[in-house]
Amino acid sequence: MRLVIIAVGRLKAGPERELCARYLDRAGKSGRSLGLSGPDVVEIAESQARRPEDRMTDEGAAIIDALPDPGAMIALDPRGQEMTSEQIAADIAALRDHGSRALTFVIGGADGLGENVRGYADRMVSFGRATFPHQLVRVMMAEQLYRATTILSGHPYHKA
Numbered sequence: 001m002r003l004v005i006i007a008v009g010r011l012k013a014g015p016e017r018e019l020c021a022r023y024l025d026r027a028g029k030s031g032r033s034l035g036l037s038g039p040d041v042v043e044i045a046e047s048q049a050r051r052p053e054d055r056m057t058d059e060g061a062a063i064i065d066a067l068p069d070p071g072a073m074i075a076l077d078p079r080g081q082e083m084t085s086e087q088i089a090a091d092i093a094a095l096r097d098h099g100s101r102a103l104t105f106v107i108g109g110a111d112g113l114g115e116n117v118r119g120y121a122d123r124m125v126s127f128g129r130a131t132f133p134h135q136l137v138r139v140m141m142a143e144q145l146y147r148a149t150t151i152l153s154g155h156p157y158h159k160a
Helices: 015-034 052-066 085-097 134-152
Strands: 002-008 037-044 072-082 102-107 123-126
Touching (some): 002 052, 015 037, 015 134, 037 052, 085 102, 102 134
Parallel strands (some): 072 102
């Protein structure tokens, strides 16, 4: 199963980009033996519209166009369900085992995700009620994918 992160905005050169790349590389290497490919990252340009609603709609249309077909989609949204790392790993394994060809995690821009994207989501997941910059959420998602692959590989998980 192909893992994909679709994210609004670019990670500029710097520590966030380096950390994200490190976790994506680790997830890719440890995921291969689990039947997982990627994680691939698709960057969506930030909308230049004036109103937040218009920006979310524009970005949402680009996100929807970039979604792999067929596949499952998890939207990262503060209104979503909080999940443990073990639950994220279990969801990835369940989708893989049920024949899903792709699992996409979607990260909105500074204004969040519009209804047009949330309507496509199979699940909405939150990293908590605190506000995080969308660039940092991408790093956190990459880390969770790496963590999920290590959990699924049977590595001892110190929080279990």
